Amino acid sequence: MNNISIGRTKGFLLSILILILTHPVSAFAADQAMLGGGDKPWWFWPLILFVFCFILGILAVMAGVGGGVLYVPLVSGFFPFHIDFVRGVGLMVALAGALAAGPGLLRRNLANLRLALPVALIASTFSILGAMLGLYLSALNPDIIQTCLGATIIGIAALLIFSKNSEKPVVTKQDAIGMALGLGGVYWDEGARENVEWKTHRTLLGLFMFILIGLIAGMFGLGAGWANVPVLNLLMGAPLKVSVATSKFLLSITDTSAAWIYMNRGCVIPLIGVPSIVGLMLGSLVGVKVLAIAKPKMIRYFVIVVLLFAGLKAMDKGLGLGLLG
Amino acid sequence: MTKNKQTLLLVDDNKTFLESLARRAELKGFNVLTAESGEEALKLAAAQHIDIAAVDQQMPGMEGLVVITKLKGINSEIKTLLLTGHGDDKLKEATRALDSAYFDKEDISGFWDFLANLSLGKVNILLVDDNPKFLETLADRIRLRGNEPLTALNATEAMAIMESNRIQLAIVDQRMPDMEGLELITRLKKIDPSVKTMLLTGHGDEKLKEATQALNTSYFEKDDMGSFWGFFRQILNSLETSMAAAGMAEGGDHKDAIKLEDPNKE
Numbered sequence: 001m002n003n004i005s006i007g008r009t010k011g012f013l014l015s016i017l018i019l020i021l022t023h024p025v026s027a028f029a030a031d032q033a034m035l036g037g038g039d040k041p042w043w044f045w046p047l048i049l050f051v052f053c054f055i056l057g058i059l060a061v062m063a064g065v066g067g068g069v070l071y072v073p074l075v076s077g078f079f080p081f082h083i084d085f086v087r088g089v090g091l092m093v094a095l096a097g098a099l100a101a102g103p104g105l106l107r108r109n110l111a112n113l114r115l116a117l118p119v120a121l122i123a124s125t126f127s128i129l130g131a132m133l134g135l136y137l138s139a140l141n142p143d144i145i146q147t148c149l150g151a152t153i154i155g156i157a158a159l160l161i162f163s164k165n166s167e168k169p170v171v172t173k174q175d176a177i178g179m180a181l182g183l184g185g186v187y188w189d190e191g192a193r194e195n196v197e198w199k200t201h202r203t204l205l206g207l208f209m210f211i212l213i214g215l216i217a218g219m220f221g222l223g224a225g226w227a228n229v230p231v232l233n234l235l236m237g238a239p240l241k242v243s244v245a246t247s248k249f250l251l252s253i254t255d256t257s258a259a260w261i262y263m264n265r266g267c268v269i270p271l272i273g274v275p276s277i278v279g280l281m282l283g284s285l286v287g288v289k290v291l292a293i294a295k296p297k298m299i300r301y302f303v304i305v306v307l308l309f310a311g312l313k314a315m316d317k318g319l320g321l322g323l324l325g
Numbered sequence: 326m327t328k329n330k331q332t333l334l335l336v337d338d339n340k341t342f343l344e345s346l347a348r349r350a351e352l353k354g355f356n357v358l359t360a361e362s363g364e365e366a367l368k369l370a371a372a373q374h375i376d377i378a379a380v381d382q383q384m385p386g387m388e389g390l391v392v393i394t395k396l397k398g399i400n401s402e403i404k405t406l407l408l409t410g411h412g413d414d415k416l417k418e419a420t421r422a423l424d425s426a427y428f429d430k431e432d433i434s435g436f437w438d439f440l441a442n443l444s445l446g447k448v449n450i451l452l453v454d455d456n457p458k459f460l461e462t463l464a465d466r467i468r469l470r471g472n473e474p475l476t477a478l479n480a481t482e483a484m485a486i487m488e489s490n491r492i493q494l495a496i497v498d499q500r501m502p503d504m505e506g507l508e509l510i511t512r513l514k515k516i517d518p519s520v521k522t523m524l525l526t527g528h529g530d531e532k533l534k535e536a537t538q539a540l541n542t543s544y545f546e547k548d549d550m551g552s553f554w555g556f557f558r559q560i561l562n563s564l565e566t567s568m569a570a571a572g573m574a575e576g577g578d579h580k581d582a583i584k585l586e587d588p589n590k591e
Contacts, residue, residue, distance in 0.1 A: 060575050061571050061574040061575055061582075062574070064574060064575065064576070064577035064578075064579060065575065065577075066575045066576070067575060097568075097571070097572065097575065098572070100565075100568035100571075100572070101568045101569045101571060101572025101573075102572075103565055103569075104565040104566055104568060104569025104570075104572075104585075105569050105572060105573075107565075108569065108585070110569075110573070110581070165577055165578075190584070225575060225576050228576075229576050229577060240577075240578055241573075241578055241581050243576075244572075244573050244576030244577060244578040244581070245572070245573060245576070245578075245581075247576055248572040248573070248575070248576055281568075284568070284571035284574075284575070285564075285567050285568070285571065287571060287574065288567050288570045288571045288574060288582065288586050289567075289586070291570075291574055291579065291582060291583060291586070292583050292586050292587045295579055295583075
């Protein structure tokens, strides 16, 4: 009871903080040019970005939503940066988180290499195509990407609300492809004190889904955890623990391929990238410490609502309706 | 059982060691006999009933293993313990073959290595020793590794704890007033066959102490709280864990994220 109320207060404070932070920023964003921020000194936006990303990192961990997926819509919506730069850095942000988590997840045998590699091959191929397609579309007209991003973000928010992950999905019969690729394993469940054996089914459909996931991840610079986990967990039937860890490891491969395209085109600006990555990493470190003390459920809903709003705003911006300011 | 008046025969060519061991054994309530050579030991054993013999391996004249074999020839009921300075695997195997009850004994260095490599966070450890000071020292070391061990001062207490707890590892002293360590291990294994056990032998055995001290140093070198690099390594390790936990949390698996970050928290 006490924990919940502490969590509520914390969540409330954080939401106030985010509103205060985003409000003037969005006002500036509307008024000012694409980059630079007019009369502001050069360190103004990096500093704001750092603080913003720090809070975003805390929220991402506590809400169970990837930092990369929050970063692109929120920063492209509320900061005066061109969408290409935001997408490029968005990939780097997701990549940094994945690379930092990867060694620990592999060392603890949480991430499954057998599951990750075939999937990574498909997803990273298509993330390269997605990145190229995204930059091509954005060269035609940035509004196309903005609108598609908005629609995707709204879809992601809906997915986050409606999909309920299953800790140990029941797989009665492994399919031929899953068996051929050896997708399966055993882990020790400390809580239940038993060995949990798992295998996959609907593997072909799952692999096809990663074509789509790769394309979207590359095109919008979103991390793909929001899609990886449901596909691995709900569709293919891998346990939640394995799905989440494998998904995180997967990102470090998928996003590397796409990030290369963005880097090559000069879309990764250190002045945006460094404060974002450092802010998000520090934020997620703090988030984990807070999580061990309290895990308020409402933060997840709060973040989903913010995401939904950002999606609507991106669509609004892309379509030039001007309904949301 | 006439446990307090058991006759213990100590055989070692090193007089100082023999005396110090004898003093400790007398304090424990044993009836102690000492011999400085194998021949002397055999003479004593032929003259009177011996319950336990602790024999040094390296002696001029007769080797410890030979002495043990001959002692067993005189009295097949005798319990024997071979004191070896530094772990010689062949010797250990030979000892095991000589007395099957000795099978459970783990080499002390293996024990510390095992402890150092164990992720103690999730394991319930039971420590059994009648010496409260040693028990506390051992418990403290294990606490340093982030585990809260259960302790028992005698075998009866240990079995009571075993029956009401799920224990993964039991570390048992060989010589205790109410029951021998090996017997206790057999009984603990009856309660839970999956329990891992370690037998600690030799009360205040100086050789054992030396070995332990040598191992302590390397053990502390491993964690090295004092030095900068140790500290640095620890920070890196805890960063790696936290980032892995953050990764799990962002993927929506809060349960495992918290378990990673704080293994002691339920």
